[in-house]
Amino acid sequence: xxEAQTWQPRYASRSVRMEASEIRELLKVIAQPGxxxxxxxxxxxxLFPMEEVETAFVDLLALPNAxxxxxxxxxxxxxxxxxxxIAGYMAAKGVPCDIDNILITNGSQQGLEFLGRLLIxxxxxxxxxxxxxxxxxxxxxxxxxxxxILTPEQTNRTAASYRDAAARSxxxxxxxxSVPDFANPSGETLxxxxxxxxxxxxxxxxxxLIEDAAYTDLRFDGDDLPGLQALDVAASGGIDRSRxxxxxxxxxxxxxxxxxxxxxxxxxIVARLTLIKQASDLNSSALNQAIIRRLAEQxxxxxxxxxxxxxxxxxxxMLAALRAHMPGGVSWSEPKGGMFIWVTLPSHIDAADLxxxxxxxxxxxxxxxxxxxxxxxGSNTLRLSFSLPSVDEIDDGIAKLARxxxxx
Amino acid sequence: xxEAQTWQPRYASRSVRMEASEIRELLKVIAQPGxxxxxxxxxxxxLFPMEEVETAFVDLLALPNAxxxxxxxxxxxxxxxxxxxIAGYMAAKGVPCDIDNILITNGSQQGLEFLGRLLIxxxxxxxxxxxxxxxxxxxxxxxxxxxxILTPEQTNRTAASYRDAAARSxxxxxxxxSVPDFANPSGETLxxxxxxxxxxxxxxxxxxLIEDAAYTDLRFDGDDLPGLQALDVAASGGIDRSRxxxxxxxxxxxxxxxxxxxxxxxxxIVARLTLIKQASDLNSSALNQAIIRRLAEQxxxxxxxxxxxxxxxxxxxMLAALRAHMPGGVSWSEPKGGMFIWVTLPSHIDAADLxxxxxxxxxxxxxxxxxxxxxxxGSNTLRLSFSLPSVDEIDDGIAKLARxxxxx
Numbered sequence: 001x002x003e004a005q006t007w008q009p010r011y012a013s014r015s016v017r018m019e020a021s022e023i024r025e026l027l028k029v030i031a032q033p034g035x036x037x038x039x040x041x042x043x044x045x046x047l048f049p050m051e052e053v054e055t056a057f058v059d060l061l062a063l064p065n066a067x068x069x070x071x072x073x074x075x076x077x078x079x080x081x082x083x084x085x086i087a088g089y090m091a092a093k094g095v096p097c098d099i100d101n102i103l104i105t106n107g108s109q110q111g112l113e114f115l116g117r118l119l120i121x122x123x124x125x126x127x128x129x130x131x132x133x134x135x136x137x138x139x140x141x142x143x144x145x146x147x148x149i150l151t152p153e154q155t156n157r158t159a160a161s162y163r164d165a166a167a168r169s170x171x172x173x174x175x176x177x178s179v180p181d182f183a184n185p186s187g188e189t190l191x192x193x194x195x196x197x198x199x200x201x202x203x204x205x206x207x208x209l210i211e212d213a214a215y216t217d218l219r220f221d222g223d224d225l226p227g228l229q230a231l232d233v234a235a236s237g238g239i240d241r242s243r244x245x246x247x248x249x250x251x252x253x254x255x256x257x258x259x260x261x262x263x264x265x266x267x268x269i270v271a272r273l274t275l276i277k278q279a280s281d282l283n284s285s286a287l288n289q290a291i292i293r294r295l296a297e298q299x300x301x302x303x304x305x306x307x308x309x310x311x312x313x314x315x316x317x318m319l320a321a322l323r324a325h326m327p328g329g330v331s332w333s334e335p336k337g338g339m340f341i342w343v344t345l346p347s348h349i350d351a352a353d354l355x356x357x358x359x360x361x362x363x364x365x366x367x368x369x370x371x372x373x374x375x376x377x378g379s380n381t382l383r384l385s386f387s388l389p390s391v392d393e394i395d396d397g398i399a400k401l402a403r404x405x406x407x408x
Numbered sequence: 409x410x411e412a413q414t415w416q417p418r419y420a421s422r423s424v425r426m427e428a429s430e431i432r433e434l435l436k437v438i439a440q441p442g443x444x445x446x447x448x449x450x451x452x453x454x455l456f457p458m459e460e461v462e463t464a465f466v467d468l469l470a471l472p473n474a475x476x477x478x479x480x481x482x483x484x485x486x487x488x489x490x491x492x493x494i495a496g497y498m499a500a501k502g503v504p505c506d507i508d509n510i511l512i513t514n515g516s517q518q519g520l521e522f523l524g525r526l527l528i529x530x531x532x533x534x535x536x537x538x539x540x541x542x543x544x545x546x547x548x549x550x551x552x553x554x555x556x557i558l559t560p561e562q563t564n565r566t567a568a569s570y571r572d573a574a575a576r577s578x579x580x581x582x583x584x585x586s587v588p589d590f591a592n593p594s595g596e597t598l599x600x601x602x603x604x605x606x607x608x609x610x611x612x613x614x615x616x617l618i619e620d621a622a623y624t625d626l627r628f629d630g631d632d633l634p635g636l637q638a639l640d641v642a643a644s645g646g647i648d649r650s651r652x653x654x655x656x657x658x659x660x661x662x663x664x665x666x667x668x669x670x671x672x673x674x675x676x677i678v679a680r681l682t683l684i685k686q687a688s689d690l691n692s693s694a695l696n697q698a699i700i701r702r703l704a705e706q707x708x709x710x711x712x713x714x715x716x717x718x719x720x721x722x723x724x725x726m727l728a729a730l731r732a733h734m735p736g737g738v739s740w741s742e743p744k745g746g747m748f749i750w751v752t753l754p755s756h757i758d759a760a761d762l763x764x765x766x767x768x769x770x771x772x773x774x775x776x777x778x779x780x781x782x783x784x785x786g787s788n789t790l791r792l793s794f795s796l797p798s799v800d801e802i803d804d805g806i807a808k809l810a811r812x813x814x815x816x
Contacts, residue, residue: 006676007674007676007677007680010527010582010615010616011526011527011680012525012526012527012528012529012532012551012582013529014525014529015525015526015680015683015684040481042480042481043480045473045475045476045479045480046475048475048479050469050474050475050479053469053479054465054466054469054470057462057465057466057469058462058465058466061458061461061462061465062462065453066458067453067454067456067458067663068453070665071453071456071458071461071663071664071665071666072450072451072453072663072664072665073448073450073659073664073665074665105689106514106689106692107689107690109687109688109689109690110688110689113687113688113689117420117422117423117550118419118420118423119418119419119420120420121420121421121422124420135687135690138686138687139687139688141687142525142684142687143420174418174420207418208418251481255475255479255480256479256480256481256690257478257479257480257481257482257693257694257695258479258693258695259689259690259691259692259693266415268414268415269415272415272419272423275423276423276550278546279517279521279543279546279547279549279550280517280518280521280547280688281513281514281515281517281518281521281667282515282517282543282664282667283667284514284667285665285666285667285693285696286665287665287666288693288696
């Protein structure tokens with residue numbers, strides 16, 4: 001084979017559809033010194049509990065049989081002690097369950113990817129919001145879905161209309177996917193009525209509802225709303241009767257780098273996902289799971305308070321800067337938690353073009369909104385993340401971005 | 409939904425084919441005190457470099473910006489410094505390459521699973537040996553392949569016959585998969601002539617050849633044979649012109665628990681696999697990669713010598729025990745390295761039945777051979793692993809197993 005000869009014709013159809021994430025490619029370009037980045041949804045490493053991590057490593061590696069317990073192959077389901085801690089956490093969220101309802105994954109991303117593979121045959125339909133989490137669209141892509149759009153805040157679609165549209169696409173509706181709290185990328189939180197509507201839709205269509213709870217613990221204002229799984233468990237009589245599949249992660253509270261997340265679902269689903277885990281990478285690192293368990297037992301609640309306080313102050317500063325500097329015709333979400341503010345520009349401004357100028361002319365980066373739409377609309381939208389930059393960078397960056405937008 | 413209602417009809421066809429690994433289910437059953445296990449292909453944790461691991465963690469976590477460097481999200485391709493070390497390692501094996509030819513994976517299992525997804529459309533054919541690595545069959549299962557059988561030591565199949573058989577199955581031949589050195593499960597090493605035949609077949613069919621090098625460094629006797637990728641790179645003029653895709657792992661030399669392996673291939677293939685990695689779990693743990701890099705730089709060669717010496721002694725003891733105790737009609741492979749000996753029983757003995765009795769009556773476990781055949785033959789074969797048990801357990805366990813077989 002010559003170097004010029006392409007491998008493309010040899011690829012399976014499922015992988016031909018995969019494209020490089022605009023966001024992650026972007027992260028490389030904008031990782032230049034001096035650029036203020038509101039782009040990646042990246043936790044602030046200043047909040048990582050480094051002392052606790054180091055102590056946990058030293059303690060765990062000093063245990064008798066540490067090699068056999070922590071550095072050996074281990075069970076695909078994940079560390080029973082960590083799964084027990086998570087089962088207790090889920091119970092406190094209104095989802096009584098046991099360890100057979102929990103699978104450990106490499107971050108919640110791996111859970112999403114497994115669910116696409118488990119549920120979607122080519123041409124089946126997944127229901128997603130518009131905009132929705134780009135990483136979920138990437139995770140599902142390999143399963144070759146079609147998409148249809150959820151509008152839970154003012155549902156004007158019937159179950160039958162979703163079913164008919166899916167049939168026209170050549171398959172069935174296989175699941176609905178939602179980030180109910182402080183969504184990536186919109187920052188929006190679903191109202192209780194919208195949650196009930198999603199659950200009713202999942203019952204009418206008899207499909208699983210995937211609850212991506214990546215940001216749920218990052219609430220800055222107001223009271224927690226019951227989660228989709230908690231509502232469904234209360235209505236159906238138990239986790240093993242529930243249609244909701246919950247994807248959780250320690251990445252936003254502790255740190256992303258140990259790659260520990262989980263799926264909580266009926267034991268039937270978890271048993272099936274465990275086979276996929278086994279085939280995919282045998283098991284997640286037992287050592288990393290043990291570190292996370294140690295941290296969770298020691299300081300989960302304190303860490304949640306610490307992260308909330310920091311991100312709340314940054315959210316406040318970003319909203320204040322937007323109010324102070326943005327020209328008329330620009331609107332934005334006012335998230336009650338999470339990491340993101342969603343901005344809508346006047347319709348004549350293309351956010352992808354704006355990004356090029358923002359990086360080159362004023363040293364500010366963000367993510368253009370189009371990548372978050374399954375159908376590619378949203379060219380005049382963008383996502384700002386406030387989790388990583390300092391409050392001074394937030395003031396400075398938003399002021400510069402506003403001046404650029406005002407001049408468009 | 410009621411608990412009794414099954415989710416099965418909701419699953420995608422690709423996941424319906426996945427079944428629990430006999431081996432991993434077995435590992436749970438036989439993990440009883442007192443059972444001598446020759447079952448799992450499990451490294452001996454007494455060989456893990458625990459002091460070096462602990463020192464590496466402490467040193468790395470004390471670095472300035474350790475949180476941002478090691479516990480943050482990181483690039484999907486993997487740590488450039490680790491990839492550079494691996495590129496040097498590959499060059500020493502006869503595969504000059506650079507870091508764009510290397511993708512870090514969660515063990516080589518993840519590389520195999522990605523390759524199935526990248527290359528196989530449903531009903532395409534993968535060529536495998538019989539027996540072959542069960543984990544590879546599981547890794548490929550989600551891509552819904554058909555299988556045809558490689559016979560590289562005495563090829564009596566032409567490229568055209570493979571192509572015709574694949575067409576009858578409804579697809580194309582998409583790759584050939586081989587563990588050329590000290591194979592799991594057979595313990596066999598492909599001769600140089602067999603390697604050349606495999607390469608010629610891959611050229612005739614114009615398909616990738618996957619080289620699973622999990623055991624390559626575990627040679628006890630004789631000289632290294634050139635790897636499939638090294639041979640192909642020499643013939644084709646460079647890694648970017650090669651059809652061979654190499655899957656490597658640190659699991660057998662250092663430890664499995666950090667979940668670090670790699671794929672080395674043409675940069676086109678690596679770029680494509682990187683998209684799959686991004687969609688699947690974003691990135692492997694940067695901290696785990698940094699630990700492995702530190703260990704590799706410090707003590708890779710010494711560690712190889714240490715592991716070889718230990719497993720060589722155990723292999724010798726197991727072969728001696730087999731010779732001393734096994735009745736006539738039982739034959740076995742004599743591996744020059746690795747972790748496994750393959751045993752063929754008289755045809756009237758079913759190894760799965762024998763396992764039940766061996767565990768119950770004499771407290772000895774192994775893996776029945778059938779699971780290693782894509783088509784389910786081999787009922788009178790079994791795999792013994794000598795890496796984990798002590799030499800005394802090897803003597804004792806083989807003597808007991810031999811008495812049981814003699815009485816069948």
